[in-house]
Amino acid sequence: MANFRQPLKILLLRSRNNLISSRRLLNYTPIYYDGTEDPANIFLNKNVQNLLKSLTRVDYDKIFKRRKLGSKTLTDPEYKFMTDKELQEALAEAQHTAEELLQIPPIVKVRIKERTVLAEDPALQGLEDCRFVFTDITYGLKGTDRTIIVREPDGTLQEAENSVRHRMNQVYFPQESKLLKAPRMFESDYLENLLNRREYEYVLDRACMQFEPDDLDYQRVVSITYQHVNDSASFELLRSTRHFGALSFFLVWNKNIDNLLLDIIETLRIEEARDLVQLYSLMHRIQFEGNTPLEVVQDYIKKAANKKGALELALQAYKELEAKNRSLTRGIERPSRKSLVLLTL
């Protein structure tokens, strides 16, 4: 019985280890930052950072929402009496922590390193049937700079692949948040389930903890999640989180901002739409002309939008609503003036 089961199990195990990179999620292909241009240069630009922050919208209720901390019951809240000054100080401190919490995870080019062969010694072939990994554990080296070399059973001495590098780094210099093996939630079946349940924030948070930003797996998970968010237009779930900046950067980078723009126009935030279009023009070096935010957005729709019809309709609806509001406010103001005049008489 045991002998019969053995090959099947090993086969299963092997296939399981390769799952992460091999199988494709049903509808989405991962999009990596693997072009010639490094997105980090644009991402670190101050203007771009400011635009991304303004798109994120700082909502303290959401940033400091009640989170589960692993205990079965909530902890007792603490009540304090505060003077105005103390309250202002406390709020300033909270603002500072909010800024820290909203820091956008770095967007960099994906790291695909060629494994350079250092030596080939055919004389060592067959000496051992396992691989030897040599790791430089000098204190103070960066994980990416550390020399990690593998002697293969066939005698070649070459640099270790990414998975081995990560494992050796984690073995000698463990980081608490990272697991030795990537959790299975990043495998396509489980990931799809999570995305369908719209657990975007959880997936992205966990990916930030487990992977480095230039990791192939990180960019795979993150890009698939962003595409899912864009298709389901559930931007509200990621607003006021650290991931919204990265999401909008991803969409602008891939010239796919129409859904987001539609969402922004429909919620009557024309200034924010202008910011998004401005980000687009900064990244792709296209000028959109216009004096008011409305004109800039209109120019974008004319020149670069993919979903022209829907966007124009939304913009038209926005204009009508604005006009109605304006007439309403005028209507409210007028009689009040009349009454004032009456009072003075």
Place this chain on the structure above:
Amino acid sequence: MAKHLLDVTKIFQKLIVTKQIPQPLRIDSPSQIRLFTTTSALQTNFFNKYPASNLWDSITSVSNAGKKRGRAKTISRKNIKDLNKGQVIGVGKANIVWPGLSAPIIRGKELVEQVQLPEDPEREKRLTELRNSMGFHKFAKLSPLERGWSGTKMPGRSLGRPDPIGEETFDDFDTRVLEFKTIVIMKGNFGRKRRMSALVVTGNKKGLAGFAMGKALEGKIALRKAKNRSVQKLMHIKMFNNHTVCHHFFTQFGNTKIYVWQKPEGYGLKCHRGIKTICEVIGIKDLYAKVEGAMNINHIMKAFFLGLIKQKTPEEIAQEKGLHLVEVSKERNYFPKVIASPTECRKAEDIPKNEILDFNQYCFEGKVVLQKKKRPPFYTNLKSYYRHVIKQERLRNQPEVKKNLIAEYGEIRSFLAEKYPECTQYRQPPKTEEETEETV
């Protein structure tokens, strides 16, 4: 005497005697054997000295003097069973017709003979049924939802909504019993007079509640009186976010002291059962309370209601203090959430140095609650426990490792399992259908 005998013979002469010769009784069944055996009472004892009625009285009653001394406590109407009930002389297990005993001697113009009829299977059943129906009164079983604090007792049980007054029907009200007991007073002409007393609390689970006591000769009436009086004495009770008390507080009635703590959602009611019942009726869901001193339910209830009524809303507290009331919790990453603000806030210079600024101390009016340290159990000083702790230390990561293994491989397995597949945790294979049928 001779004349009497003569009359009898005359009657017999008139009767037509049937030709059938009555068969002698055959003794073949054991029940028939029992019929013919008799016990002779040679000795005299109180069983054959006194008549049955005297004997029956002696075991089913106690004299008044004996009762006062506490004799025969177990004797009550509940326990008395008359096993003779349903039994008729001449009628027994063996269904035999005894002329002159269980049947008339002459029926019409015929002489009745002694005959054995087939046994009646129903007779035994009827007898046991008759015996079981005696004395023992069975109460209807309460469903677990209807039960009170203990068994079938009234305290803690729900009485439903109070009776409607005019158009007001009190649909969302519920009444719970807190105390139900007999009380006795002395009267000049009646002597001891017993009554039932009921203490109930009613409320609509939205912050409206009242309590009352009702007394009557009968329990049911006392409960109804109390229920209908309680709804006429409703009080409005302030709540924080509709789930807990506004703040911690201390309250006292007589020698009963209660410390009440406000608690976050999901904590539940951890307090005296009386306070818990009151909270359920009011609509408070989360709270911790500690009762000190006398544990009289009447006083606990009054003390608790006093405390609830004296509560201040956060706005009132902020206004009284002239300071912002701010909530800081771990779950919100210590974000200062303003609960209430005064119309005019005081400055740090205006606050006197001896003013209480700690919120908990402010709530308990400067009282410090004694929180006893939990003493470690006795065995922690034993040498054997020390050895046990040392032995267990190497297993401290086992649960974590098991969890990770199940997450990764779906089972608990050794690191050798890839090479030797038998190195996994053994699990009893599920029983197939055939096997279960065999065992059945």
